[in-house]
Amino acid sequence: MLVATDIHRHFEGMRAVDGVSIEVAPGKITGLIGPNGAGKSTFMAVLAGTLPATSGTIVFEGEDITHLPAYQRARRRLVRTFQLPSEFAQLTVLENLLVAAPSNRGDSLFGALRGKRYWDADEQRLIEEARGLLKRFGMSGKESDYAGTMSGGQKRLIEIMRALMLHPRLLLLDEPMSGVHPKIVEEIQYYLQDLRAGGLTILMVEHELHMVERLCDTVVVMAQGKVIGSGTMASLRRQQEIVDAYLVG
Amino acid sequence: MNTYYAANLLIYAGIDIIACLALNLQFGVSGIVNFSFIVFQAVGAYAAAILSLPPDTANGGFQHYVGGLQLPFPVPWIGGAIAGGLLAIPVGFVVLRKLRSDYQAIALLVLSVIANTVITNADKFLGGAAGLALVPPPLSDRIDPNTESYQYLYIGITAVAVVIAFAVVNRVVNSPYGRSLRAMREREIAAASIGKNPVNLKMTIFIVGGVIAGLSGAILVGFIQIWAPSVWLYPETIILFAAIIVGGRGNNIGAILGALLVPVGFEEVTRLLNSNPNIANLGPPNLISALQWVAIGLLILGFLWFRPQGVRPEPRRVFEGGPD
Numbered sequence: 001m002l003v004a005t006d007i008h009r010h011f012e013g014m015r016a017v018d019g020v021s022i023e024v025a026p027g028k029i030t031g032l033i034g035p036n037g038a039g040k041s042t043f044m045a046v047l048a049g050t051l052p053a054t055s056g057t058i059v060f061e062g063e064d065i066t067h068l069p070a071y072q073r074a075r076r077r078l079v080r081t082f083q084l085p086s087e088f089a090q091l092t093v094l095e096n097l098l099v100a101a102p103s104n105r106g107d108s109l110f111g112a113l114r115g116k117r118y119w120d121a122d123e124q125r126l127i128e129e130a131r132g133l134l135k136r137f138g139m140s141g142k143e144s145d146y147a148g149t150m151s152g153g154q155k156r157l158i159e160i161m162r163a164l165m166l167h168p169r170l171l172l173l174d175e176p177m178s179g180v181h182p183k184i185v186e187e188i189q190y191y192l193q194d195l196r197a198g199g200l201t202i203l204m205v206e207h208e209l210h211m212v213e214r215l216c217d218t219v220v221v222m223a224q225g226k227v228i229g230s231g232t233m234a235s236l237r238r239q240q241e242i243v244d245a246y247l248v249g
Numbered sequence: 250m251n252t253y254y255a256a257n258l259l260i261y262a263g264i265d266i267i268a269c270l271a272l273n274l275q276f277g278v279s280g281i282v283n284f285s286f287i288v289f290q291a292v293g294a295y296a297a298a299i300l301s302l303p304p305d306t307a308n309g310g311f312q313h314y315v316g317g318l319q320l321p322f323p324v325p326w327i328g329g330a331i332a333g334g335l336l337a338i339p340v341g342f343v344v345l346r347k348l349r350s351d352y353q354a355i356a357l358l359v360l361s362v363i364a365n366t367v368i369t370n371a372d373k374f375l376g377g378a379a380g381l382a383l384v385p386p387p388l389s390d391r392i393d394p395n396t397e398s399y400q401y402l403y404i405g406i407t408a409v410a411v412v413i414a415f416a417v418v419n420r421v422v423n424s425p426y427g428r429s430l431r432a433m434r435e436r437e438i439a440a441a442s443i444g445k446n447p448v449n450l451k452m453t454i455f456i457v458g459g460v461i462a463g464l465s466g467a468i469l470v471g472f473i474q475i476w477a478p479s480v481w482l483y484p485e486t487i488i489l490f491a492a493i494i495v496g497g498r499g500n501n502i503g504a505i506l507g508a509l510l511v512p513v514g515f516e517e518v519t520r521l522l523n524s525n526p527n528i529a530n531l532g533p534p535n536l537i538s539a540l541q542w543v544a545i546g547l548l549i550l551g552f553l554w555f556r557p558q559g560v561r562p563e564p565r566r567v568f569e570g571g572p573d
Binding site: 106 | 423426431436442445457499565
C-alpha cells in the first residue's frame with residue numbers, strides 16, 4: 001500500500017531520518033517504535049507531507065506522492081494524527097469532525113455563496129455520519145462542547161474520528177495513547193482493533209510496547225534516524241542489537 | 250440634529266461596517282492579520298475616483314492623475330471593488346504563500362507604509378500628497394448633491410451596499426467553507442492534514458476581503474469627494490482592528506457593533522470634545538485628537554486583557570438534534 005524508499009530528512013546537517021525504507025501492508029497495523037529522538041515522528045511527518053523529504057521516494061497505492069503537499073496526500077486518503085493534540089479548539093467536537101469531510105458542496109467559496117439550500121443535504125448527511133462516529137467512540141454527549149475544553153484522551157479520540165471522516169485508506173497515528181488516561185487507552189486499543197477488522201491500514205508510532213505487541217502485526221524499529229530491524233515483536237525480542245537499543249526491560 | 254450631520258454619521262457608519270465585515274472575514278474568521286487593510290480601501294477609492302473624474306485637463310488642469318474616464322454610477326463603485334480584489338492577488342501571492350503568519354503581519358504593515366509613501370511621492374500618478382479633489386459623487390449629473398434628498402439617496406445606496414456585504418460575508422462565515430476557514434485559523438498544519446489547502450483558502454479570502462474593502466473605499470470617496478494619502482495612513486487599519494477586537498472576533502454582528510463603537514463612536518466623541526472650547530483649549534493644541542489614539546490603544550489592551558472574546562463573542566455552533 002505504501003512504499004517509502006531511502007527517505008532522508010536533514011535539519012541543517014542533523015540527520016533526523018537517515019535512509020529509512022519501509023513497506024506498509026494493506027489491512028494491517030504496522031508499529032513504528034524506537035527510543036526518543038529516533039526520528040519516528042519526523043518520518044511520519046515526511047510520509048504525511050507535513051515535512052518535505054530531503055531525498056527518497058514515497059509511493060502510495062502505486063502513485064509517487066513524494067512531492068505532493070500534505071493537503072493533497074490527505075485528499076488521496078493518506079491521513080495523519082499528531083503527536084501533540086491538534087484539535088481545532090474553538091470549533092465544537094461535532095464541527096471538528098464535519099470540517100474534515102471531503103464531500104460537502106458548501107465547502108467552497110461559490111458553494112457557500114449559493115446559500116444553505118445548496119449544501120444543506122450534504123451537511124445533514126455528514127452530521128449523521130459524524131454522530132455515528134461520536135456514538136461509536138462514546139462521545140455523543142460532547143458534540144456541542146468546544147474541542148479545546150476536552151481532556152487529553154478525548155482530544156485523541158477527536159483526532160482519530162476527524163481522520164476517519166476522510167475515509168482514510170492509510171491512517172498514520174503518532175503516539176495515539178500518549179498522555180491518555182488508562183481507561184481511554186483501553187478504549188483506543190479496542191477502536192483500533194475494530195478499525196483493522198474493518199480493513200483499515202494503520203501505521204502507528206507508539207512507546208507502550210505491551211500495546212504494540214497486542215495491536216501490531218508488524219513492527220519497525222528505528223534508532224538514530226535508521227531502521228534497525230523489523231518483524232513481529234516476538235522475533236524482534238530475539239535480536240540482541242534491538243533489545244540493546246530499545247527493548248531492554 | 251440636522252440632515253447633513255445625520256447623513257454624515259450614517260454614511261460613515263455604513264462604510265466602517267462594510268470595512269469591519271471584510272476585516273472580520275480576514276482576521277476574525279480566517280486568522281489573516283492584514284495590517285495593510287487600509288491600502289485595499291484606498292485602492293478602491295482611487296479607482297472609483299479616476300473612473301468618475303473627468304480627464305485631468307479639466308478644471309484648469311490643477312491636479313494630475315491617470316484615467317479620468319468619467320464613467321457613470323455604479324461603474325466607479327464596481328471598479329473600486331474590483332481594484333481591491335485585483336490588488337489582493339499580487340500582494341497575497343507574495344505574502345501569504347511562504348511566510349509564517351507573524352511575518353505575514355509584518356510584511357503587510359510594511360506594505361501599507363511603502364504604498365502610502367510611493368503614492369505620496371508619485372505626484373503625476375494619483376495626485377501625490379495633495380491627492381484627488383472634486384471627485385464627482387454618484388448620480389450627481391441627475392440629482393444635485395447639495396440637497397437633502399441627495400443625502401437620503403446616498404444613505405440608501407450605502408445601506409444597500411451594507412446589506413450586500415453582510416449577506417456575502419454571512420453566507421461565507423456560516424457555511425462549511427467558513428468552518429474550514431476557522432479550522433485553518435485554529436491550526437493551519439492540522440487543517441492541511443485533513444485536505445484543506447491553506448494557501449488557497451487564504452488567497453481566496455484575501456481577495457474577497459479586498460473586494461469588499463475596495464467597495465468601502467469607493468463609497469467613501471464618492472461621499473467626501475476627495476482622496477489623499479493623509480486619509481489612509483496605516484494607523485487607520487489599527488482602528489479597524491480595534492473595532493473587531495472590541496466587537497467580537499469572528500462574529501459579524503460583533504464586527505458591526507465594533508464599527509459603531511470604535512471608528513464612528515470615537516470620531517464622534519473626539520469631535521464633540523473638540524467642539525467644546527473649555528475642553529478643546531485644555532493643554533497643547535490637538536491634545537484631544539492625540540488622546541484619541543491613546544484611548545484606542547488602551548481599549549485594545551483592555552479588551553485583550555479582560556475580554557478577549559469581545560462584546561459579542563464568536564457563536565458556538567450547536568446543531569439541531571444535538572445536546573446544548
